Amino acid sequence: MRGNMTGVKEKSLKKTLVKDFKMNKWKYLMILPVIIYIAIFAYKPMYGILIAFQNFRPAVGMAGSKWVGFEHFTRFFSDFNFFRILRNTFSISICSIIFGFPAPIILALLINEIKNTKFKRTVQTVSYMPYFVSMVVICGLVKTFCQSDGMITDIVVALGGERKNLLADKSWFYPIYIVSNIWQYIGWDSIIYLAALAGIDQEQYEAARVDGAGRLRQMWNITLPGLMPTIIILFILKMGGILNVGFEKILLLYSPTTYEVADVISTYVYRIGILEANFSYSTAIGLFNSIVNIIFLCATNLISKKLNETSLF
Amino acid sequence: MSEFRIKINGRRRSVGDVSFDVINTCIMIGLIIVTFYPIWYVVCASFSAASAVTQNPGKLWWPVNFDAGAYEKAFQHPLILSGFRNILCILGLSLPLNLVMTLLCGYFMASKNVFFKKWIMMFLMFTMFFSGGLIPSYLNQKSLGLYNNIWALVIPGALSIYNAIICKTAIEAVPDSLIESAYMDGASDVTVLVKIVTPLIKPTLAVLTLYYGVGHWNGWFGASLYITDNDKLPIQNILRAILIANDTLLNQGAASMDVMNTYAETIKYAVIVISTVPILCIYPFLQKYFVKGVMIGAVKG
Numbered sequence: 001m002r003g004n005m006t007g008v009k010e011k012s013l014k015k016t017l018v019k020d021f022k023m024n025k026w027k028y029l030m031i032l033p034v035i036i037y038i039a040i041f042a043y044k045p046m047y048g049i050l051i052a053f054q055n056f057r058p059a060v061g062m063a064g065s066k067w068v069g070f071e072h073f074t075r076f077f078s079d080f081n082f083f084r085i086l087r088n089t090f091s092i093s094i095c096s097i098i099f100g101f102p103a104p105i106i107l108a109l110l111i112n113e114i115k116n117t118k119f120k121r122t123v124q125t126v127s128y129m130p131y132f133v134s135m136v137v138i139c140g141l142v143k144t145f146c147q148s149d150g151m152i153t154d155i156v157v158a159l160g161g162e163r164k165n166l167l168a169d170k171s172w173f174y175p176i177y178i179v180s181n182i183w184q185y186i187g188w189d190s191i192i193y194l195a196a197l198a199g200i201d202q203e204q205y206e207a208a209r210v211d212g213a214g215r216l217r218q219m220w221n222i223t224l225p226g227l228m229p230t231i232i233i234l235f236i237l238k239m240g241g242i243l244n245v246g247f248e249k250i251l252l253l254y255s256p257t258t259y260e261v262a263d264v265i266s267t268y269v270y271r272i273g274i275l276e277a278n279f280s281y282s283t284a285i286g287l288f289n290s291i292v293n294i295i296f297l298c299a300t301n302l303i304s305k306k307l308n309e310t311s312l313f
Numbered sequence: 314m315s316e317f318r319i320k321i322n323g324r325r326r327s328v329g330d331v332s333f334d335v336i337n338t339c340i341m342i343g344l345i346i347v348t349f350y351p352i353w354y355v356v357c358a359s360f361s362a363a364s365a366v367t368q369n370p371g372k373l374w375w376p377v378n379f380d381a382g383a384y385e386k387a388f389q390h391p392l393i394l395s396g397f398r399n400i401l402c403i404l405g406l407s408l409p410l411n412l413v414m415t416l417l418c419g420y421f422m423a424s425k426n427v428f429f430k431k432w433i434m435m436f437l438m439f440t441m442f443f444s445g446g447l448i449p450s451y452l453n454q455k456s457l458g459l460y461n462n463i464w465a466l467v468i469p470g471a472l473s474i475y476n477a478i479i480c481k482t483a484i485e486a487v488p489d490s491l492i493e494s495a496y497m498d499g500a501s502d503v504t505v506l507v508k509i510v511t512p513l514i515k516p517t518l519a520v521l522t523l524y525y526g527v528g529h530w531n532g533w534f535g536a537s538l539y540i541t542d543n544d545k546l547p548i549q550n551i552l553r554a555i556l557i558a559n560d561t562l563l564n565q566g567a568a569s570m571d572v573m574n575t576y577a578e579t580i581k582y583a584v585i586v587i588s589t590v591p592i593l594c595i596y597p598f599l600q601k602y603f604v605k606g607v608m609i610g611a612v613k614g
Contacts, residue, residue, distance in 0.1 A: 020428035026502035031421040031433060034414060034472060038437055041469055045445025045453045058452070107344075113337050125597050126345045129352065132592045134531035136549045137585050140556030141351050144370045151371030183348065195604045215333045240442075248534050252557050266447070273448040274538065286446035294443065 052284035065280075072284035081268060089264040092245045095178055097238055103182045105231060108193035109219055124194075127187025139252035142180050143167060167253065170261045177253065177262075181246060192234070193227055200226035232304055240297030243289050265289045352593070359383055359582035366578045383579035384587075393584060396548035399463070403529055403547060406467045411525040412518065414472040419480025420506050441474050451538060465539035466547070470529065476521050483517035484510055520602045527592055548588050555581050 021028070052072055054065040076082055107127065114120040130138070145152045146166040157163050166172040204222045213221065247266040254262035265285060273282030354373055358366045362378035369377075387393050421427070422434060445453070450469075459465040487510055495505050511518070533549035540546050 016428065024424070024427045024502075027421055027424050027427055028429075030417045030502065030506070034418045034421070034437070034477075035433065037414065037471055038440060038474075040457070041450075041453070041471075042440040042444060045449035046443070048445050048449030048453055051449065051452075110337055110340060113333070114341065115334070119338075119341070123341045123345060125600060126348050128596065128600065128603070129348060129593060132527055132531075132596050133352070133589055134533070134549055134552075136531075136533050136553045136556060137355075137589060140552065140581070140585070141355070141371075143557065145351070147370055149370055154372070187348070191603050214327070214329045251534075252553070269447055274451065279448050279452065283446065283448045286448060290443060290446060297442070 049283060049287055051280050052287050054280055056280040056283075058279070068280075072281050073288065075281065076285055076288065081263070084260070085263050085265050085268045088261060089243055089245055089266075091261075092174065092177065092250075092264060093242050095174055096181060096245070097242075099178050100182050100185070101235065101238060103186050104189035105193055105227065107186050108190040108197060108227075109223055111190065111194060112197050112223065113215065113219070124187065127190065129187070130184040131188035133184075135248050135252060138180065138184060139249060142176060142253065146172075146176060168255065168257050170258055173254070173258050173262050177246070177249065181249070193230060196227055196230040197223065236297070236300045236304055239300035240293060242296045243293050352589075355582050355585050355589075359579055359586045361579065363576055363578040366582070380579070383576050383583040386576045387580050387583045387587070390580075392543060392546075392551055393548070393580075395544045396546060396551040397587075399545060400530060400547040400549070402463055403466050404526060406463065407470065407529050408522060408525060410467065410471050411473075411476075412522065415477050415480050415521060415525075416506060416511065416518075418472060418474070418477035419484050420502070420510065422477060422481035423484035424502075437474055437477075454539060460539050461541045461545065463545070466529075466532075466535050469535070470532075473525070473528075476524060480514070480517060480521060483514040487513050516602050520599050523596060523599050527596075530588075530592065548584070552581075552584055552588065555584070 048062075051062060051065065053067060053069060054062065055068050056062065056065045111120060111123055114123065144150055147153065148163055148165045150166075153161075153163060153166055156166065166176060200223065205218055208218050208222060243265055245264050245266065247264070247270075250262055250264060250267050251270065254267065266289065269282045269286050269289070272278045272285070351371075354371060357373040357376045360376035360379055360381055360383075361373060362380045363383075365377035366373070418437070421430070422437075424430065444450070454460065454465060454469060459468060491509055491513075492505055495509055500508070531549060533547070533553050536547050536550045537553070540550070
């Protein structure tokens, strides 16, 4: 009896599959190049992570290299750089979230209050501009503006600071990094909030006005709560990338004099792996980075699910 | 405050309301100046005399001692020329590949009643959250022979799943009836994609082309990993050498060292202008479509 049932099931599954392939033959053929591409350029490197558990030598390949278990991980945890790069990564990342995350929200709220459509559009267009300027150019400008007789340095001196090359100064690295990041992304990141603002019920504002609520009060009590779901989703995504600091930017801005505060996990991986060709060790550090990221993503997601019933997955 | 009211354009408004607008406008004008000034500085510097630029780093409101010689010199330098030529080649090869791959992927993702769709989607989207990382990718590319040639900068960036999802959302907005009636007429999926879907999602494709294009145009890290010959480097890497590393790269192959040194400071800015202004002229036209693109990234996969 049971055998008969599975027989029917198998038959119907086979039928479904044959029908599916007949009907969707072209669709499968179309996705095939994409699957091949993803397999080669995304999944093959994932398999390559295994060299973190080997003493990989390019000459003999993965098959010929010796397996060493968790040796590279224990070496990393006792590396004298471990504490430094972990501290720097978290510091830069947390400072970026504290200062950088609210900035586009505030900008969107302010742009939303502009009544003149033409002026509104101009503000938006100009604020998107830095997003399209390349990182190399932005870092080049940061370097020029922060040199000992540069414009930013002049402002710092006028405010009572000391005249020096700010970029070579350890205490200035974070402010420069974070402020230039806000400058670059504030407009672009505000787009999503502006889009969410369009979905807020206008009648609420009417009602608030009748009750005598001022503009700031309306912003605080209507607009901001209306943005909350978007804010939470973006915050989860941000937390998920907590260890992914602006790697290219740091690579362009830091120098041996600022390694002490600016060297992060990804730049360390780059130096150890690419410049010193220490492949296995740097892959282990990279894997550590990915795992911490996933833990953070899941944790934030879980917390937000409990508290707000808004979650990513 | 609300009892104090003033009359503007025939409407009575509270003082609080008006002062809010005034302060907000001031903040916005401040933002425009802060955002625009560095770009304006670059343009001014590129048209100034080199000595004026060296004396006023970051402090030019107008070209000083107007001199457009830097542009002329920039276009005579073999490495700057090859930098632009290389990036144009990369764009020419990449963009068609990007669009085809994105359309194929987006079309599949948007299709209905496909048995293996769920698994294939999971296979593709998992790569958005987890990757092999820098070193395994580097070794992978090297082992494939994508090293020190232009393909090393084209093929690995053939598709962004993120952009494919944007494309998928646009395709989903195409009315089902259009596609159904095409099937009735005996059209295959290839015909539907080429003749019906693609023309209907042109605005989205334009934005995706911009995203891909800007990504390639502004990219430098890939080339710094995979390209070892100077004359194969795209323009951003040449810029990196002269802006960040203070490299003597430009002295190689320069026609005359003296001329190059006189203009060294302003050539930097001329190259920035030539490499940045084209993009800054294009994006405002596509601005109204940006919203679509960024919305999707934050919505549940």
